[in-house]
Amino acid sequence: MPIGAAIDHAGSADQMTDTPKVQPRAATPGRRATQRPTIRDVSRLAGVSRMTVSRVLSDPELVLPATREKVHKAIADLGYVPDRAAGSLSSRRTGFIALMLPTLTNANFAAVAHGLTEALREADYHLLIAYTDYDMAEEERQLRNLLARRPEALVLTGAVHRRNASRMLLAADIPVVEIADLPSQPIEHAIGFSNYQVGRTAARYLIDAGFTRIGAIAASPEGEVTDHRGEERMRGFEDELRLSRMSTAMVMRHGTAPVSFHHGAGAIRALVERDPAVEAVFAVSDLSAVGAVMECQRMGVRVPDDISIMGFGDFEIGREINPALTTIHADFRALGLRTGEMLRELLADGGDAEARMIDVGLRVIERASIRGR
Amino acid sequence: MPIGAAIDHAGSADQMTDTPKVQPRAATPGRRATQRPTIRDVSRLAGVSRMTVSRVLSDPELVLPATREKVHKAIADLGYVPDRAAGSLSSRRTGFIALMLPTLTNANFAAVAHGLTEALREADYHLLIAYTDYDMAEEERQLRNLLARRPEALVLTGAVHRRNASRMLLAADIPVVEIADLPSQPIEHAIGFSNYQVGRTAARYLIDAGFTRIGAIAASPEGEVTDHRGEERMRGFEDELRLSRMSTAMVMRHGTAPVSFHHGAGAIRALVERDPAVEAVFAVSDLSAVGAVMECQRMGVRVPDDISIMGFGDFEIGREINPALTTIHADFRALGLRTGEMLRELLADGGDAEARMIDVGLRVIERASIRGR
DNA sequence: CTCCTTGATGGGACCGATATCATCGTAACT
DNA sequence: AGTTACGATGATATCGGTCCCATCAAGGAG
Incomplete structure (x- = not known):
């Protein structure tokens, strides 16, 4: 097909195969006027198949520059943003890392979240944060919520000791990293200090x-x-x-x-x-x-x-x-960063690495609030 | 069907309709041994249809107590946790609220996140937090990431003034609340102080x-x-x-x-x-x-x-x-809480409410660091 | 006794992406 | 020239839930 031959919005690719078949789900009339654009809208506008659009977004090298450009234009025109929920379901990769903290209102824990985000940013992982306010009952509820989002790994502070929680963790079958402590019986990996x-x-x-x-x-x-x-x-x-x-x-x-x-x-x-x-x-x-x-x-x-x-x-x-x-x-920022690095390795490996325990150490900082001998 | 008659795991409901048809996607051999349980596994084990399991989880009143119990047992036995990505895709409700902050390493912004979480907890919304480190270029990237998760509302601090960003917001078509400032030209709702x-x-x-x-x-x-x-x-x-x-x-x-x-x-x-x-x-x-x-x-x-x-x-x-x-x-905690309340109203209403602007006010706290006249 | 309503459950399509395989045209090889 | 290899693109099934009906049994009204 000559480049640019299918710029008109009719009669190309995906269009005919995607005609509604039986009773389409009700269009919920009178709700939102605008329908969010999907990959199909983009594909139609660009005159290519959905797969080509998907490739442009996830692996552009596979697509001819001219085609790529058409697709990018269509994406921009529509303000299209892909739906990661759909993508996750299909690819079985959510791009979520779950982080459970006691509280966010503590500079050190906030620093962990910060460092972790940074370390994971370019690998395109998004942090899912939950916090328990030091409440163990809340912990289990939060854990369930987190796992329902299918994170690819779980970072915890403090032990999760409930029966049910353990069962859920086992069923989730993802790398678990405990941070900011070195438990005597770690769930799997641990990185922190004693x-x-x-x-x-x-x-x-x-x-x-x-x-x-x-x-x-x-x-x-x-x-x-x-x-x-x-x-x-x-x-x-x-x-x-x-x-x-x-x-x-x-x-x-x-x-x-x-x-x-x-x-x-x-x-x-x-x-x-x-x-x-x-x-x-x-x-x-x-x-x-x-x-x-x-x-x-x-x-x-x-x-x-x-x-x-x-x-x-x-x-x-x-x-x-x-x-x-x-x-x-104790260097919490570094803790976050190193946890991020570890996660990237674990996730690249397929997650079947040996359980690791990393001690980031402690350092007494001598300042003026202690009287010298 | 008499209660308890279908406890054996064979020969019931959904099972036969769900036989693989053509070429099933490769089972990725040698990856993870355990297959995460799905709603289908639960339905088979409980001897009911998938829909019944779904109902037990989302609207238990519709299900006979005896059936409900069977399902709960199967869920517990398998350690089943439903996949929200799949659920979101189907129901078009992700349960996410997106929050974009300059930084988490600031007690007041952390307090906003905290208050917001609390206000949304029982409505079963989960906060998706992103932060920009005061970097406007990062802001757009983060916004795109957030919108890809299809949040049902977006809470922002500070203006998003990029062209592309506006386009994306428009296409997202969700309630937007700006907090911690009262912009002269708010995007939609605003709650904060000047x-x-x-x-x-x-x-x-x-x-x-x-x-x-x-x-x-x-x-x-x-x-x-x-x-x-x-x-x-x-x-x-x-x-x-x-x-x-x-x-x-x-x-x-x-x-x-x-x-x-x-x-x-x-x-x-x-x-x-x-x-x-x-x-x-x-x-x-x-x-x-x-x-x-x-x-x-x-x-x-x-x-x-x-x-x-x-x-x-x-x-x-x-x-x-x-x-x-x-x-x-300026009461940031209250800001988070009130934003949470407002969101709940907006989301219940269907999101077509009038744009609101709420001033939470300011208060000079006189303490000792200023010399009296 | 028949018809209709109600309550509990099941069947199948569908949400919006991606994995996989198929297809097709062209360049490279013998 | 014939054949193979490869590069670009398309068609289809599928991920795991939920929506919208259909179905069926039991009970009440006429």
Whole structure:
């Protein structure tokens, strides 16, 4: 067929084979005036078959430049955007990666989502985000919703321990990556750091700095709403103190997850009230730690002269306050990026790779909120 | 049929009509061992038709309790999770709401996503989030990706002004809600506050407080990467000063969007260097404002005695620092919730409602970072 | 006793893409 | 020149659900 011979919109290709056969589904009269253009509309306008349009979009090399151009023009004229739901169904590739987080309202988790998106952008994967607000009951519901979208992989923070959840995961049969922790019994892959080790490291650091009266700040679990990873940190913290034969730390449980600046402020006040002689305090999150520092300023308690404060997470604000906050750094952005890379490998491989466990490590960031020996 | 008569897995309903006809698509041998269960597997196991299974899941009232139970058992046994892509294709309802944000790494935008999710949760909508990192070129790409998923509505921050983008929006033919600003030419619905008014309010407030040497802190636009809403605030700020016949404010443009604590610290330092006599400073974001307060502490500049600082956004940290930050509050969480409510109405109505414009208002929160007259 | 209504379920087409194979014209080879 | 190979394009079945009827049994009205 000579190029350009079929620019008129009638009498070509797909058109006749696609005549309605029996009773077409009701056109839902009076709803939306405009009918969204489909690949068929494009094919008709361009005078080619639907397959050719599909090829132009997914593998343009296969199509003659002249044809390609006709198709692109038709696409532009119609404002056509392909329907990925239909494409997914046929190709069995949705291009979705599911991500389940405790909350988005936390800079570090937001950073994970951010890094992950970036790593997956050029591979044309789209992140499907769900969050549980630290509620385990919600977790299962969210998981079901996510799986219904047929993601090609699943990224989780925190364990999914429900019976049903496990069954669903098994049936889904996709790569699962747990992040931001290193579980003793990972579902499959894991990439992160040990929250338990965070706690131990913090305790060790404070002990080595010569403190003997050490306190801690955490949230108190409330039914199904629990910050498991924060609890892990506390467990490590208490274990390390115990192993060092220190008297039990004073652990202030205050409020519920998620913690916040305000949480830290309330907690340190309560803690100091209960033990005015406390020398050093570890907070399970920088948010609490920063709040604690601010409250100390208000109470006239000098940091670090009167009380030393240590956090976790290395949030930006910790670098900016006075005194700057000593903290334990875990690189969440990199976590997201590396998870993205791992996913791309796993998905390219066909997903039958060995289970991997990657420790991105921890780093104590020494700043000014801890008194030197 | 007597209850329970068809528990054996053979010889019932759908089975015979579903024999493969010609050349079935290759079973991709050696890929995944497990085949994901489909509605057909459930129907066979339960001894009912696919339609009955579908009904059990979408409208259980229509199905006899006994039948319902059989189906539920089969679903549980197989770990069946319905494929929403298939369902969407058929029902033309994807259950997606698209949300486009500048970034997730901002507590206020994260709060919008959070509120929106909550408002839509029980209506069984799932949020599809994309973010642009303040990059307009990225915006169009992201928009196309979102529309390909056939969301039932689109929530945007900031204007989408590209030609192609408009065409796509038109063809998509879904409700569009712009949030966190009140554009002079809204695409359709809008719910938020006027960023221009934020700037004017801030300037008015500082003028009324008796300051005459007033500065401002903002990011500098860089090519396609621009914080349009922040620029609107600056425009309002400068206009108000001009209208009050004040000498032009000293506007410090420092770094690029998005702004951060660190941005504020650098900006105030540069600003004070350039004009040591500056009395009051408005920052387009609390993040910058808090960073500025912290830097002042470091420089030995007293807030508010030597310099007054005002922010925008009412971030949590602003409440906790010393002195607490005077700021302009816009309720982003409520914004998310109200947007969710509006969407539910729009979607129930069939989407042909009048274009609405809702102003959620602003509130100056007076705290300690501004010197009294 | 027949007809009609109602409730529960099934049959088949269809949503809008893509995988696969078929077709056809032309270039490259013996 | 005849044949094979290849490149470009088309036809058709199919992905896994749901919509719209059709069917059938049971109960009520006439």
